[in-house]
Amino acid sequence: MALSACNVVSNPSFETGILNPWHASAVDVAKISNGTTAYSGNYFLNLQTAVGNRGNTISQSLKHLKPRSKYDFSVQVQMPSPSGSSYCSVYVYAGRNATVGAIASAQLFSFGEWTEVTGSYIARRDHDILNIVAACDSEDSSVTGNVLIDNISLTSGQCVWASD
Template sequence: MALSVCNAVINPSFETGNLSPWTASAVNVAKISNGTSAYDGDYYLNLQTAYGNRGNTISQHLKHLTPRSEYDFNVKVQVPSPGGVEYCSVYVYMGKNATIGKIASANIFNFGEWETLTGTYKAKRPQETLNIIAACDSEDSSVTGNVWIDDISFDGPGNCKTKSDE
């Protein structure tokens, strides 16, 4: 029996040990970390949020999507510790318009626990850009937070590989 592996995301759990092909919205805000804290495998992304309760983004240009087909999105996120923040938000969208391309969003109030963020998206074009933005809220605008990201999937038809289910 064969299983279809249709994740359009490359380096979904950062197991290459580097950020590529993801890009970050600012220099030195997205660091690949490893150790037992990872949700899946040995690595995860540690995304630092911006000052003033603003967010930072990681993005990846997805290819070989099937227009008008629905894709299921999943990501594991964690806020490792409060560190002066009250909560953090994660927002996922496709393309340049966060409102039209919204896939999923969540406010994270629990610290030190992996949470699953899910959503669906109907592809508009064969190539689109997936964006994940994280921001943390604090009364002190000089505080930054951290959101860990791991095990990203954008599953649907197109560019699927087949592997044996043995």
């Protein structure tokens, strides 16, 4: 699936092979990987979760948003293989407050399957921060998990779509 030119997210599928312009909440937890595991294309993000069943985040500054416009969000996520985690959660929000800026969330219970997480967002100003958090739950609080991320999309219904 090709991502739309209407997408306000830069490097949405990590096909540049680098993390930029995304920023991770901790050093060395966000690694760009390539191979057949990718949802589409050649690259995807492998986000390691934090110990103690806490999450790590990737964030990106968004610009040129249209205030009061609705944006549709989607992302493909996967819990790659059993690693001691019972399940993983993905939370997506805009801004600095996960409650006020909530866009989407999902819990992943199946290993090795891509899952689409969708939601919507109404821009409050012409710029904001998109945050994607991944956390895995385990009885052993010293275990970290991983969540694969690919094909991030945030598009406005007011966008003029180009024909294929």
